[in-house]
Amino acid sequence: xxMHRRLLVIVVAVIGLAMVAAAAQERRVPAPSELxxxxxxxxxxxxxxxxxxxxxxxxxxxNPLFDDPIFRRFxxxxxxxxxxxxxxxxxVIVDPSGLVVTNVHVIEGADDIKVSLADKREFEAEIxxxxxxxxxxxxxxxxxxxxxxxxxxANSDALQVGDVVLAIGNPFGVGQTVTHGxxxxxxxxxxGITDYQFFIxxxxxxxxxxxxxxxxxxxxxxxxxxxxxxxxxxxxxxVGFAIPSNMVRVVVASALTGSHVIKRPWLGAKLQAVxxxxxxxxxxxxxxxxxxxxxxxxxxxxxAGLKAGDVIVSVDDQEVDDANAFDYRFATxxxxxxxxxxxxxxxxxxxxxxxLRSAPEIPRDEMTIQARSxxxxxxxxxxxxxxxxxxxxxxxxxxxVLDIDTGxxxxxxxxxxxxxxxxxxxxxxxxxxxxxxxxxxxSRTWRVIINRGGQQISAVFKG
Numbered sequence: 363x364x365m366h367r368r369l370l371v372i373v374v375a376v377i378g379l380a381m382v383a384a385a386a387q388e389r390r391v392p393a394p395s396e397l398x399x400x401x402x403x404x405x406x407x408x409x410x411x412x413x414x415x416x417x418x419x420x421x422x423x424x425n426p427l428f429d430d431p432i433f434r435r436f437x438x439x440x441x442x443x444x445x446x447x448x449x450x451x452x453x454v455i456v457d458p459s460g461l462v463v464t465n466v467h468v469i470e471g472a473d474d475i476k477v478s479l480a481d482k483r484e485f486e487a488e489i490x491x492x493x494x495x496x497x498x499x500x501x502x503x504x505x506x507x508x509x510x511x512x513x514x515x516a517n518s519d520a521l522q523v524g525d526v527v528l529a530i531g532n533p534f535g536v537g538q539t540v541t542h543g544x545x546x547x548x549x550x551x552x553x554g555i556t557d558y559q560f561f562i563x564x565x566x567x568x569x570x571x572x573x574x575x576x577x578x579x580x581x582x583x584x585x586x587x588x589x590x591x592x593x594x595x596x597x598x599x600x601v602g603f604a605i606p607s608n609m610v611r612v613v614v615a616s617a618l619t620g621s622h623v624i625k626r627p628w629l630g631a632k633l634q635a636v637x638x639x640x641x642x643x644x645x646x647x648x649x650x651x652x653x654x655x656x657x658x659x660x661x662x663x664x665x666a667g668l669k670a671g672d673v674i675v676s677v678d679d680q681e682v683d684d685a686n687a688f689d690y691r692f693a694t695x696x697x698x699x700x701x702x703x704x705x706x707x708x709x710x711x712x713x714x715x716x717x718l719r720s721a722p723e724i725p726r727d728e729m730t731i732q733a734r735s736x737x738x739x740x741x742x743x744x745x746x747x748x749x750x751x752x753x754x755x756x757x758x759x760x761x762x763v764l765d766i767d768t769g770x771x772x773x774x775x776x777x778x779x780x781x782x783x784x785x786x787x788x789x790x791x792x793x794x795x796x797x798x799x800x801x802x803x804x805s806r807t808w809r810v811i812i813n814r815g816g817q818q819i820s821a822v823f824k825g
Contacts, residue, residue, distance in 0.1 A: 401528060405540050407582040410480045410511040411455040412530045412538060415464050415487075415501070415574055417472035418448045452531035452575030453477060453501065454584060455512045456614055460485075460503035463610055464574030465589050466492050469499055477503060479510075480538060491617040493624050495752060496609050497589055500617040513576060516583035518606035519680070521545055521562065529566040529588055529602070531575025541567035546601070549687055560690035561603040562586045568602035577604040584610070608694045626693045627701070628721035628751055630661015633685040636673060644673070645709050651675040652688040656756075658747070666716040668705070676704030721748035727794045728764065731772070735801040736808050736823045739770020740777055742794050753780050756816055760784065761791050775823065782813035 451468030455461065462477055469475055475487045485503040492499045503510070525545045533539050543566030564577065568588050577586035586604030616624045633652040641649040651673040657664045676682055677691040678701055695701050695718050705712045726743040741764045743749060750758035763781040766773045783791045786800050787809050808823040 401540070401542060401580070404528060404578070404580055404582050405530070408513060408528070408530060408576065408578050409538060409540070411513045412480065412576050413453045413455060413462060414478040414532045414538075415451045415453045415462070415468055416448065416476040416478065417451070417469045418474045419471045450532065450535050450571050451573045452571065452588070454574070454576045454587065455510050456515070456584070456610075457618070458509040458512050460506040460510050461490070461512075461614065461617065462487065462501040462503065463587060463614060464499050464501065465587065466494050466497045466499045468574050469501070475501060477501065491613060491622060491624070493613045495624075496605060496613060498587065498605060498610055498613040500614060513578065513582070513584040515607045515611050516579055516581070516585045518562065518585050518608045521548060521579075521585060523548060526580055527564055527566055527585060528578050528580075529564065529568055529572060529575060529604075530578065531568070531572035531588060533567075533569035533571040535571055543567070549683065549690075560606065560609070560686060561589075562606055564602050564604060566602060572602075583607075586610075606690075609690065612694055623723070623748075625697060625720045627695050627697060627718040628661065628747070629663050629692060629716065630658040630721075630747075631663040631668060632656045632756060633674075633688060635684050644706075646673070646706065650683050651706065652682055652685040658758075661747075662717045662719060666703075666714050668703075668714060668716070669707070671707070672712075673706040674703050675706055678702050679704070721751045722746060723748040729794050729798060730767070731798060731801050733798070733801040735771070735805075736775050736810060737772050737777070737783075737797065737801050739767035740772035741765040741767075742783065742797060744793050745782065755780060755782070757782055757813060759792075760813075761794055761797050777812075778814065780814070784811040784813055784818065786810055 449468060449472075451464055453462045453464035456463050469489065475489070476484050477487045478484045485506060487501040487503055490500045490502050523545050527543060527545055529541045529543070531539065543564050545562060546565050547563040549560055562577065562585065566577070572588045573590070575588045576584055577588055579585050584607050586606055587610055588602060588604045590603045612626065613624060632655045634655045636646065636649045636651050636653050638649045640653060654663070654668055654670050654672045654674070656670055657668060674682055674688055677688065677695075680691055682688045682691060692701065697718050697720060699718050700715050701718055703714045703716055705714050724744060724746040726746070726749060728741060728743045730741045731737040731739070742761050743764050745755070745758055745760050745762050747758045749762065750756075753762065755762070761783045763772075763777055763779055763783070765779060766777055783797055785791060786797065787805065789796070789800060791797050791800075806824065809820070810823065811818060811820050
């Protein structure tokens with residue numbers, strides 16, 4: 363009797379399994395609740411921390427000819443008054459105290475900056491820190507006495523090609539907009555946007571006005587700051603670039619300490635690309651890595667034993683394809699420790715440890731030359747190893763041009779950022795006070811020697 367019962371149980375079980383299998387294969391129209399897949403929860407979490415940034419600056423419509431008293435006597439003073447230029451971009455709140463990250467090119471030269479939150483409130487903002495090398499600017503909301511929604515930084519080095527990302531900003535000024543796409547490429551180093559050529563490429567639609575906006579992962583963390591697009595029409599064509607969050611994090615960390623200068627590790631060496639010809643001559647398998655062209659005496663590279671001709675192929679076991687990739691990897695390392703560099707020397711692999719310390723700095727004594735001279739409108743500073751590293755110059759002593767006012771004498775003559783003023787009328791220029799003093803002297807002729815890109819240029823200007 364017990365055996366018959368066991369047999370009956372087995373038969374019932376088999377029939378039950380068959381019915382379950384048949385039900386599993388049944389085709390039916392799914393209920394709407396079973397198909398609701400959406401990025402809405404991520405957007406709801408992130409959107410309050412993404413802001414609009416409005417920048418305005420006053421521009422004088424001034425022709426240098428009207429500075430000539432004879433010209434003014436015959437033609438009078440022009441009636442064109444100042445005009446206000448406005449720019450629109452996006453930003454991201456990265457600290458609950460009201461710290462906002464955007465692009466330098468969004469707020470460059472601005473006299474007035476306003477930040478509009480997602481809830482339509484507006485705040486005046488002040489510039490805390492600008493880093494032209496990375497195109498990252500940090501703003502602080504004025505008169506803010508509350509805790510704001512903010513985004514957490516993700517580790518951008520953990521991104522992989524194919525990861526889904528969302529771009530949030532204010533394209534064309536139409537209001538906050540969300541687009542989605544994937545990470546199309548990583549470590550783009552041939553873009554030509556900033557000194558640190560290392561970008562996340564995405565096909566998420568990015569348009570004018572998105573600059574400074576957030577690129578986030580599906581956990582709602584900030585992986586990048588949208589900064590540029592490649593476009594033939596001015597609109598999105600599926601090729602957008604974002605500054606990796608690991609670089610943004612370095613700038614924000616400096617801003618939180620109250621520093622007005624970004625402190626980054628200094629290698630103390632000049633690097634160049636490894637071309638196919640160089641790779642062949644050195645017996646390398648492929649043209650990759652950063653070739654050391656020269657080493658600064660007393661710098662971290664020299665103290666670590668690096669030599670001209672060495673090829674750096676990795677930083678802390680992260681591969682380095684070119685000099686731009688090395689700059690990014692090294693610049694995002696924290697100061698105070700050490701980095702392990704993978705090096706090829708005469709084809710032999712080496713591991714060399716380099717101290718992570720900042721370049722020596724001296725008072726920059728920045729000033730804008732006002733006196734009527736070829737330098738009028740040029741902002742200059744004293745050079746130091748730190749400033750030379752920032753501007754990627756081979757010379758680290760003297761006086762360098764940092765900026766040029768549009769429409770000024772210096773601009774019309776053709777001075778550029780990075781020009782080193784060597785001498786004026788035979789006098790060697792060692793510091794900004796020297797240049798300011800000589801610019802105040804009345805002179806009919808100005809004999810100027812500058813160093814531009816390692817080459818000396820002599821010019822003569824009439825007073």
